[in-house]
Amino acid sequence: MKFIQKEISLKPKRRGIHIVTGEVLDNIPEIKNIKTGLMHILIKHTSASITLNENYDPDVRSDMEKYFDKTVKENEPYYIHNSEGTDDMPAHIKTVLIGTSISIPVTNGKLNLGTWQGIYLCEHRNHGGSRKIVITIYGEE
Amino acid sequence: MKFIQKEISLKPKRRGIHIVTGEVLDNIPEIKNIKTGLMHILIKHTSASITLNENYDPDVRSDMEKYFDKTVKENEPYYIHNSEGTDDMPAHIKTVLIGTSISIPVTNGKLNLGTWQGIYLCEHRNHGGSRKIVITIYGEE
Amino acid sequence: MKFIQKEISLKPKRRGIHIVTGEVLDNIPEIKNIKTGLMHILIKHTSASITLNENYDPDVRSDMEKYFDKTVKENEPYYIHNSEGTDDMPAHIKTVLIGTSISIPVTNGKLNLGTWQGIYLCEHRNHGGSRKIVITIYGEE
Numbered sequence: 001m002k003f004i005q006k007e008i009s010l011k012p013k014r015r016g017i018h019i020v021t022g023e024v025l026d027n028i029p030e031i032k033n034i035k036t037g038l039m040h041i042l043i044k045h046t047s048a049s050i051t052l053n054e055n056y057d058p059d060v061r062s063d064m065e066k067y068f069d070k071t072v073k074e075n076e077p078y079y080i081h082n083s084e085g086t087d088d089m090p091a092h093i094k095t096v097l098i099g100t101s102i103s104i105p106v107t108n109g110k111l112n113l114g115t116w117q118g119i120y121l122c123e124h125r126n127h128g129g130s131r132k133i134v135i136t137i138y139g140e141e
Numbered sequence: 142m143k144f145i146q147k148e149i150s151l152k153p154k155r156r157g158i159h160i161v162t163g164e165v166l167d168n169i170p171e172i173k174n175i176k177t178g179l180m181h182i183l184i185k186h187t188s189a190s191i192t193l194n195e196n197y198d199p200d201v202r203s204d205m206e207k208y209f210d211k212t213v214k215e216n217e218p219y220y221i222h223n224s225e226g227t228d229d230m231p232a233h234i235k236t237v238l239i240g241t242s243i244s245i246p247v248t249n250g251k252l253n254l255g256t257w258q259g260i261y262l263c264e265h266r267n268h269g270g271s272r273k274i275v276i277t278i279y280g281e282e
Numbered sequence: 283m284k285f286i287q288k289e290i291s292l293k294p295k296r297r298g299i300h301i302v303t304g305e306v307l308d309n310i311p312e313i314k315n316i317k318t319g320l321m322h323i324l325i326k327h328t329s330a331s332i333t334l335n336e337n338y339d340p341d342v343r344s345d346m347e348k349y350f351d352k353t354v355k356e357n358e359p360y361y362i363h364n365s366e367g368t369d370d371m372p373a374h375i376k377t378v379l380i381g382t383s384i385s386i387p388v389t390n391g392k393l394n395l396g397t398w399q400g401i402y403l404c405e406h407r408n409h410g411g412s413r414k415i416v417i418t419i420y421g422e423e
Contacts, residue, residue: 001142001283003318003422005387007394036144038181038277040320042387044396046336052241053233054187059222060233066219067234071212071353078348081341092335092342093349100334100399101385103242105146105183105275112148112275114185117241134387134394136320138421139279140144142283177285179322179418193382194374195328200363201374207360208375212353244383246287246324246416253289253416255326258382280420281285 002037003138004030007044009130010121015087017061019118025111028135032109037139039111042101044132047091047125049098055118068094068122091124098122106139143178145171146277148185151262153271156228158202160259166252169276173250178280180252183242185273188232188266190239196259209235209263232265239263247280284319286312287418289326292403294412297369299343301400307393310417314391319421321393324383326414329373329407331380337400350376350404373406380404388421 008027010020024041025031031039043050054060072093074086081089102119105112121131149168151161165182166172172180184191195201213234215227222230243260246253262272290309292302306323307313313321325332336342354375356368363371384401387394403413 001144003283005318005389036146036277038279040385040387042385042394044394044399046334046396046398051237052187053237057222060230063220063222063230064234064237067213067217070219072349076349078352079345081339081345089342089345093346096333096335096346096380096402098237099240099381103181103183103244103385105181105277107146107275112183112185114187114273116187117185120237132396134389136318136387138320142285177287177418179420192378193328194378198363201371204361204363204371205375205378208354208358211360239378240381244322244324244385246322246418248287248416253324253326255328255414257328258326261378 002141005136007132007134009132012130013123015123015126017065018121019055020121021119024119028137031106031137033141034106034137034139035108035141037106037137038103039106040103040136042134046095048128048131049095049100049122050102051098051120052102052117053120054116056116087126094124106137143282144279148273148275150271150273154264156264156267158206159262160196161262162260165260169278172247172278174282175247175278175280176249176282178247178278179244180247181244181277183275187236189269189272190236190241190263191243192239192261193243193258194261195257197257228267235265247278284423285420289414289416291412291414295405297405297408299347300403301337302403303401306401310419313388313419315423316388316419316421317390317423319388319419320385321388322385322418324416328377330410330413331377331382331404332384333380333402334384334399335402336398338398369408376406388419
């Protein structure tokens with residue numbers, strides 16, 4: 001039984017939805033030693049989110065972003081929390097809708113995802129900068 | 142400390158929300174050996190989702206489905222990803238809103254859910270077919 | 283490797299979004315013994331939810347609540363599940379959107395959250411009463 005945990009900073013990304021499966025795995029080569037287990041990722045922010053979805057067609061990501069922009073609008077007259085920019089309160093709401101952590105099975109040293117699944121980093125701010133994540137992998141060697 | 146992991150195929154389901162607590166447990170009798178632990182489920186798809194909610198009144202599931210159908214519409218003029226059918230892009234969005242994995246405490250060999258909680262399999266495609274899940278249970282024996 | 287699990291009842295809260303990081307930690311002093319691990323929380327209900335978001339400005343929580351109240355309306359003409367009050371079916375939908383469990387890394391005996399992250403208890407009922415959660419902490423001592 002092994003527990004490995006590390007905090008890494010992802011490269012800054014423009015507002016939008018990005019696949020980060022490769023960037024995450026590049027930072028956690030120790031995964032190859034876990035025969036049966038799980039990988040947990042927490043994004044340590046309140047205006048960017050993390051989830052799993054389609055990894056192939058970039059149109060899915062841009063349609064997804066459009067959906068969230070239309071559903072969680074900027075400049076709603078009822079927003080009181082406006083001091084950090086018009087993109088800030090919508091970013092908090094999108095983060096609650098999408099979520100800030102995921103757990104993925106690890107099988108024989110690899111993420112056990114569906115063929116079409118990838119890890120999405122959803123950057124909801126216009127200038128979010130680098131985002132920190134904590135990766136925890138654990139299981140039997 | 143024990144880690145048990147298996148991949149199973151759920152029976153195909155019509156579009157809608159289904160309670161699969163029993164179908165999941167039938168596939169993982171080993172749960173009875175876990176005294177204190179967790180069960181993690183990942184659904185390996187991008188157009189079907191998994192969550193916990195009310196297990197008693199089927200009207201909750203049909204009202205829930207209506208909400209998601211009204212909120213995430215087919216044929217939005219801004220969708221570019223249309224090649225796999227009008228139900229496809231909405232299915233990806235609903236999956237991101239609802240989520241693709243859950244973790245549930247295991248206590249004395251049983252799922253430790255609330256009285257009214259059941260596992261929902263949300264089939265967002267018209268013809269989604271059989272869906273694969275990976276079940277991981279772990280904890281102290 | 284240690285697994286600690288306990289069920290606690292949170293104090294009743296008015297409808298709205300509440301930060302419960304302190305209330306949760308007060309109930310699980312054993313966390314100080316976990317060097318590298320995770321804390322999982324399940325809320326055992328179908329009309330209250332749990333997530334992570336901004337812990338500083340109370341306006342974020344009230345704007346967030348307004349968003350969910352406007353997006354998931356009471357008295358939708360298509361709701362059939364009405365017998366438990368007009369706030370009930372919306373509470374189930376909000377719970378599915380926000381989620382009923384979270385996992386947070388534990389590092390050197392403490393929750394490893396971002397500076398601005400706190401645990402949100404989202405009470406979606408007008409009179410939800412006390413809510414039960416199951417806390418599971420596990421990892422290396």
